[in-house]
Every structure is written in C-alpha cells, then in structure tokens.
Amino acid sequence: MADKLIIFDTTLRDGEQSPGASMTRDEKIRIARQLERLRVDVIEAGFAASSNGDFEAIRAIAGIIKDSTVCSLARANDRDIARAAEALKGANSSRIHTFIATSPLHMEKKLRMSPDQVLEQAKLAVRYARQFTDNIEFSPEDGSRSELDFLCRVLEAVINEGATTINVADTVGYGVPELYGQLVRTLRERVPNSDKAVWSVHCHNDLGMAVANSLAGVQLGGARQIECTINGLGERAGNTALEEVVMAIKTRKDYFGLELGIDTTQIVPASKLVSQITGFSVQPNKAVVGANAFAHASGIHQDGVLKARDTYEIMRAEDVGWTANKIVLGKLSGRNAFKQRLQELGIEMASEQDVNAAFARFKELADQKAEIFDEDILAIVSNEAQADSSEHFHLVSMAQHSETGERPSARVVFTAQGKELMGDAEGNGPVDAVLNAIESQVQSGAEQLLYSVNAITTGTQSQGEVTVRLSKGGRIVNGVGTDPDIVAASAKAYLSALNKLYSKAEKLNPQLTP
Numbered sequence: 001m002a003d004k005l006i007i008f009d010t011t012l013r014d015g016e017q018s019p020g021a022s023m024t025r026d027e028k029i030r031i032a033r034q035l036e037r038l039r040v041d042v043i044e045a046g047f048a049a050s051s052n053g054d055f056e057a058i059r060a061i062a063g064i065i066k067d068s069t070v071c072s073l074a075r076a077n078d079r080d081i082a083r084a085a086e087a088l089k090g091a092n093s094s095r096i097h098t099f100i101a102t103s104p105l106h107m108e109k110k111l112r113m114s115p116d117q118v119l120e121q122a123k124l125a126v127r128y129a130r131q132f133t134d135n136i137e138f139s140p141e142d143g144s145r146s147e148l149d150f151l152c153r154v155l156e157a158v159i160n161e162g163a164t165t166i167n168v169a170d171t172v173g174y175g176v177p178e179l180y181g182q183l184v185r186t187l188r189e190r191v192p193n194s195d196k197a198v199w200s201v202h203c204h205n206d207l208g209m210a211v212a213n214s215l216a217g218v219q220l221g222g223a224r225q226i227e228c229t230i231n232g233l234g235e236r237a238g239n240t241a242l243e244e245v246v247m248a249i250k251t252r253k254d255y256f257g258l259e260l261g262i263d264t265t266q267i268v269p270a271s272k273l274v275s276q277i278t279g280f281s282v283q284p285n286k287a288v289v290g291a292n293a294f295a296h297a298s299g300i301h302q303d304g305v306l307k308a309r310d311t312y313e314i315m316r317a318e319d320v321g322w323t324a325n326k327i328v329l330g331k332l333s334g335r336n337a338f339k340q341r342l343q344e345l346g347i348e349m350a351s352e353q354d355v356n357a358a359f360a361r362f363k364e365l366a367d368q369k370a371e372i373f374d375e376d377i378l379a380i381v382s383n384e385a386q387a388d389s390s391e392h393f394h395l396v397s398m399a400q401h402s403e404t405g406e407r408p409s410a411r412v413v414f415t416a417q418g419k420e421l422m423g424d425a426e427g428n429g430p431v432d433a434v435l436n437a438i439e440s441q442v443q444s445g446a447e448q449l450l451y452s453v454n455a456i457t458t459g460t461q462s463q464g465e466v467t468v469r470l471s472k473g474g475r476i477v478n479g480v481g482t483d484p485d486i487v488a489a490s491a492k493a494y495l496s497a498l499n500k501l502y503s504k505a506e507k508l509n510p511q512l513t514p
C-alpha cells in the first residue's frame with residue numbers, strides 16, 4: 001500500500017488572513033461543508049482565541065463536520081489552548097495546532113524571549129494541550145530561518161511532550177525547494193524521536209515557490225502532510241495552493257507514489273465558492289482552476305486534442321470538477337428543477353424561504369439571459385447569502401448615460417436601512433459615475449483599493465462579476481456583485497462592500513498578534 005498524504009486545509013485560518021478575506025460565521029460554515037465534500041483530512045477552521053466570532057465559527061464547524069478532523073490554531077499559551085479546546089469540544093475528531101517562533105530574528109525582535117524561554121514555552125504548551133486531546137500539532141514559526149541545532153532541540157522536546165504532527169513552517173516564503181526538502185529530511189534524521197510524529201510542510205508563496213517547496217518537503221524530506229489553501233489564498237502572496245499540490249500528486253503518482261483521500265471533482269466548486277465569498281478572483285491562467293486551464297487556443301493544440309486528448313492534456317477537466325459549461329436551466333425551468341440543481345451542486349439552503357429568494361433571482365436572471373449555467377447559480381446563491389446578513393444598503397434601480405465626447409452620468413436609487421436615497425453624479429466612465437452617485441449619498445469616504453471585472457462564463461451574454469475592495473478606519477473589505485450588466489454589477493459590488501463596512505455582523509479576522 002502506498003503511503004497516505006494528509007491534506008490539511010487552512011483556507012479558513014491562514015487564507016482568511018488575506019486583506020479583505022475576513023469571513024462571517026455563515027460563510028465559514030459554507031466553505032467548511034465544501035471542504036468536507038472535497039474530503040480534506042483536516043480543516044483548520046480558525047484561531048479560537050483571536051475573537052469571539054472566530055471561536056463561535058469554529059464551534060459551529062466542529063458541530064457540523066463529521067468526516068474531516070477540525071482544528072484550531074492556538075499560540076503557545078494556556079489561554080489560547082484552552083479556548084481552542086473549548087471551541088472544538090463538539091467535534092467528531094479534533095486537533096489543537098499550537099505554534100511559537102523559533103528563528104533568532106523572531107525570538108529576539110518579536111517575542112523578546114531567549115531561546116531557552118521559547119523552548120520551555122513550547123514544551124509547556126504541548127503538555128497543556130495534552131490535557132484536552134492526543135491530536136496535537138506543533139509549528140515552529142519561521143522554522144525555515146531557524147538555527148538547526150536549536151530547532152532539533154525544540155522539536156525533540158515537543159514530541160516528547162506528545163506532539164503528534166510537526167509542521168515545518170516556511171512563514172515568509174524564504175525556502176527554495178532543494179534546501180527546504182533537505183531541511184525536512186535533516187530534521188527527521190536528527191531528531192531522535194522523529195518517527196513518533198507525522199511531518200508536515202507549510203509554505204508561503206512570496207517567491208512563487210510554495211507548491212514546489214511543499215512537494216520537495218514531501219519527496220525529498222519525507223513529509224506526509226501538506227498544509228494548503230483553496231486558490232492559494234493567504235496573506236501577501238498566499239499559501240500553497242491545494243488544487244495544485246493535489247493534482248501534482250495525483251497526476252504524477254508514478255513519481256510521488258502517494259495516496260490521497262481527496263475527491264478531486266469537488267476542486268472547481270470549492271475554488272468558485274472561496275473566490276465568490278472572499279472576493280479574490282482567480283486569474284484565468286491559474287493552474288487547474290483558472291478559466292483557461294483547459295482551453296486550447298492554438299490551432300496546433302486544438303487539432304492535437306481533437307485527435308487524441310492526451311497530446312496536450314495531462315488531466316481531464318471533468319476530474320477536477322469543470323462541467324462543460326452546461327446549460328442547466330432556462331426561463332421555463334420550475335422551482336423543483338432549480339431546487340434539484342442546487343442539490344446536485346451540493347448547495348444546502350438554510351430554509352425554504354432562502355430557496356424562494358434564490359429562485360426569484362434566478363427567474364429575473366432568466367429573463368435577462370437565455371442560458372443559465374452552474375456558475376450563474378453559484379453566483380445567485382452567493383449574492384443571496386451576502387444579502388441576507390442584515391443588509392444595510394440595497395440597490396433599487398439605476399440608470400446611466402454615456403456617449404462619445406460626453407462626460408458619463410448616472411442616477412442610482414438605493415435604500416439605506418429601508419430609507420430610499422437617490423444619488424446623481426458624473427464620472428470618468430459609467431462605472432465611476434455610478435459609484436460616485438452612491439458615494440454622493442453615503443459619503444463613506446472609504447478608499448478604493450481594488451476594482452476588477454470577470455466574466456463568470458463565456459461570451460458577451462455572460463454575467464459580469466465585479467469585485468470592489470474598500471478600506472476605511474483600518475478595516476479592509478471585499479464586495480462582490482454579479483449581473484449581466486457590468487455597470488449594475490459594479491453598483492452591487494460597491495453596495496456589498498459598503499454593507500460589510502457598515503455591518504454589525506462580526507467579521508472574523510484572526511491576525512496573529514505577538
């Protein structure tokens with residue numbers, strides 16, 4: 001039997017640390033359910049001590065998820081560990097993941113602790129965690145820049161205390177594949193009790209090498225757990241992308257010789273869900289989940305693929321969950337057909353009322369657009385989910401005028417806590433005019449950090465998906481809006497971002513504070 005490789009997903013914890021990717025409890029639950037369908041082995045659901053909201057989200061996920069182990073991060077102190085244990089109480093299978101920095105730079109400048117103090121704190125943390133569970137992961141933060149002898153001492157000590165997984169963190173993405181792989185190997189060879197733990201890799205993508213480093217940690221180093229996120233989401237340049245490592249291990253089984261528990265057909269739905277919830281769109285040429293990942297533009301390639309698919313394709317699009325842009329429903333489809341498609345897509349609506357609201361939106365869309373694809377349905381559900389969280393602003397109607405040689409103008413009618421407002425403004429283009437019209441009434445003063453438009457299916461009939469990232473008072477939020485009219489999608493995205501800024505619903509944003 002080939003060795004099993006454990007897939008540890010940290011989209012809900014490390015992924016959530018991306019600017020504006022902070023999620024609500026319900027959004028986290030929706031992603032956790034999809035991760036379970038994907039059959040990831042471990043879901044790191046959050047960082048329980050970071051906020052009450054994150055604690056509650058972990059607790060809810062622990063109560064719902066049955067097939068994956070649910071994990072919480074905890075700094076190496078009693079309070080964090082007790083909070084993690086409390087949040088995980090209801091889980092079928094749980095893990096506490098504790099960490100402390102071990103590099104000279106982090107110990108001296110950030111923690112202001114001596115190496116002996118760090119060693120002692122790591123030991124005490126794992127000893128304390130043992131009171132709650134025997135599934136304990138320990139991470140030496142900034143492990144790849146730590147001094148080897150000291151790292152060996154810390155890891156030997158925490159394994160003695162009962163740590164069952166050792167996660168070699170390349171926190172700042174400093175590693176290069178050969179050296180990182182060797183580091184994992186050397187640690188496994190030098191730490192006397194290394195065989196009592198599963199070795200894990202955790203790589204950041206600052207130099208674009210997170211996937212390569214993780215695979216080197218597995219192949220050269222003998223690690224048997226990879227920590228990763230959907231779409232490679234994560235702070236700065238992100239984390240190792242789950243879809244890439246999974247498909248590399250699967251496609252090159254001849255080389256890696258490892259077994260995975262993942263249902264790869266759930267990869268694309270997971271990617272779309274995470275992208276819609278966080279507002280981080282996926283670049284078209286992104287491996288596996290990008291819109292062009294299986295598109296062949298060159299005549300030579302198209303000809304080859306038609307003659308024999310494997311001339312230019314090493315994976316099958318269906319194996320990672322791409323549906324061939326199937327027209328699934330149309331104007332005449334009824335509520336039952338709609339509901340059944342939701343079930344086939346693995347979408348569980350909380351109530352019949354929610355199904356009705358989504359169905360009403362589907363009917364509106366079917367009036368605007370003849371062909372409705374799975375992507376459209378996912379967008380509808382995502383919009384509805386955003387809309388229900390005690391929406392502050394809601395678009396009623398809009399009109400805009402643009403003509404060659406004229407300055408574009410727009411009028412937007414929207415409600416603010418039920419009160420109708422109307423804004424008129426001009427702008428550099430129709431989108432700018434619409435956003436100015438909204439801002440003329442709201443006067444949020446928020447800074448626009450990002451505006452992007454994507455077609456969610458193909459052709460000009462497609463719905464446009466707009467992401468707007470706003471920043472105000474130190475908070476960063478992403479709003480997403482979809483509509484066949486990209487100016488309307490922009491208005492919706494802007495209002496959705498404002499809703500997040502003004503929302504009282506707690507956003508869970510676990511930042512690691514020293």
Ligand code: KIV
Nearest residue numbers: 099139141142169171
């Ligand atoms: O990057 C990092 O060091 C982390 C640890 C908490 C594992 O995310």
Ligand code: ZN
Nearest residue numbers: 014171202204
């Ligand atoms: Zn990390």
